[in-house]
Amino acid sequence: MLIPVAPQWETDVQGLKYANPETVEEACTLLRDHGEDAAILSGGQSLLPMLRQRVGSYDKVIDINGLPDLEYVRETDGEIRIGCLSRHVDVASSSVVEEHCPILADVAAEIGDVQVRNRGTFCGAVAHADPSGDPPVVATLLDATIVARNADEKRTLSGSSFYHGFYETDLSKDELVTEVRFPVLSAGEGAGFEKYEPTEGAYPVATVGAYLSLADDGRIENATLVTGALEAGPTPMDDAAEVLEDREPTDDVLTEAAEQLGEDTMPVDDFEGSAAFKTNISKKLAKDALQTALDRAENER
Ligand SMILES: Cc1cc2nc3c(=O)[nH]c(=O)nc-3n(C[C@H](O)[C@H](O)[C@H](O)COP(=O)(O)OP(=O)(O)OC[C@H]3O[C@@H](n4cnc5c(N)ncnc54)[C@H](O)[C@@H]3O)c2cc1C
Structure with a gap:
């Protein structure tokens, strides 16, 4: 059960209201109250070009980069778990990934250029569902488990049935993807x-x-x-x-x-x-x- 909080919109940047919550609970509360017209900012490698081109109808941005303990790539219980603030470069260079599921490193190492890989997040790409995105293909292929939270609960979604066409997924507008899990591939x-x-x-x-x-x-x-x-x-x-x-x-x-x-x-x-x-x-x-x-x-x- 999440504790209710009342985070603030801190500044107004070029007509956009901006908030940088410090906890997942704060971020989810903002999404609950403003998810219809607020965009999540993680790596910004898709959102910022969209905002520049005035694609989308957002007037608020929720910057999740200050959330604690969400930057990791680790193996737990037979799964590779990628926290939502891990960048493509973290996945590409992870020894755990190299050992247990090297296709993830293949994907992450070839995304965009160095700047995109240093800032863009793997989970952000899974959630964003760009039709040309590479992480959505591997999330579908290996039936990744997508962990999503809103202000009330946490749920897991199946990668093999997560995508429904052009930028459409099973995510609701009040949900934050906190982690994506991939299976450790076994012998054979x-x-x-x-x-x-x-x-x-x-x-x-x-x-x-x-x-x-x-x-x-x-x-x-x-x-x-x-x-x-x-x-x-x-x-x-x-x-x-x-x-x-x-x-x-x-x-x-x-x-x-x-x-x-x-x-x-x-x-x-x-x-x-x-x-x-x-x-x-x-x-x-x-x-x-x-x-x-x-x-x-x-x-x-
Ligand atoms: C020049 C260039 C080349 C690129 N080339 C490639 C490529 O070859 N292959 C490829 O796959 N991608 C490519 N990308 C996109 C890149 O992978 C992005 O990093 C990725 O699409 C989005 O991740 P992000 O963290 O930057 O998300 P952001 O841009 O911060 O967010 C985009 C949107 O995704 C959603 N989102 C992000 N994080 C979350 C979350 N934790 N929970 C819920 N929703 C969330 C929100 O709707 C958000 O508004 C390229 C980008 C650029 C600028």
């Missing part, structure tokens, strides 16, 4: 992530995440494939994953699944490339992501 499991970005530091045009688990006889027991940036949000590619199940992980089988994934994508022509180009690039990304997943599964990561 592996995951890989690939993306195509037109220039270094730009948002990706296409991404693919792949997960495989191998049975004792080396056949593929479970497979999951998820694309990002090609549609309105992370998109599970179930038919392509089915191609893999209960088969030997030969090069031909991986290629067949990657081809199926490409055929099942539904990209559109836009300034970043034609739909045909994106379909072709997604096949290549899928093959590479599957190969990484297989290599890791076979190396017992």
Whole structure:
């Protein structure tokens, strides 16, 4: 049960009211009372460009950077737990991540540029649900557990069903994501992530995440494939994953699944490339992501 408090809007910055709560309880109280027209500021790497371009209808900003004890990447009870003030660079450089779920480091290390990685938070990217965002793809792929709090309660949400299209998630406007948890991958499991970005530091045009688990006889027991940036949000590619199940992980089988994934994508022509180009690039990304997943599964990561 949270203790009610009455935090204040401290200053007025260029027409925006700004508050920097010092506790999670204060932040949740502000969200309860003002969540409809207040934006959470964590790393600011998506929010500040949006505010500059006057996207969104916010007139208040709740800066959560002063909340205590939320900057960590650790392994607890078979899960990797990422606190909501951990930056992409913290995930990319974490020895726990490297040992237990290296796909998270692959994802975090390639987000934007150094400035974006030093300020942007992994949980913020999961919550923000940018259709081109990389963390949402891996949260869907590995069925992350998203821990959300409001003024009354804490609840956990499933990453595999969290996203519902363009910037839409299961989060309510009065909720703060305090932590995102990923499974520790066991022996015989592996995951890989690939993306195509037109220039270094730009948002990706296409991404693919792949997960495989191998049975004792080396056949593929479970497979999951998820694309990002090609549609309105992370998109599970179930038919392509089915191609893999209960088969030997030969090069031909991986290629067949990657081809199926490409055929099942539904990209559109836009300034970043034609739909045909994106379909072709997604096949290549899928093959590479599957190969990484297989290599890791076979190396017992
Ligand atoms: C030049 C550039 C390149 C980029 N390239 C990539 C890329 O290649 N791949 C990629 O994935 N991303 C990319 N990004 C985005 C980056 O990953 C952001 O860090 C991320 O999208 C949002 O995290 P943040 O902490 O900066 O959130 P903020 O910008 O502070 O917040 C954005 C919104 O997310 C929500 N939010 C944030 N934190 C929470 C929370 N704890 N609880 C609930 N809601 C919350 C709120 O609605 C908030 O308004 C890029 C950004 C830039 C500027």
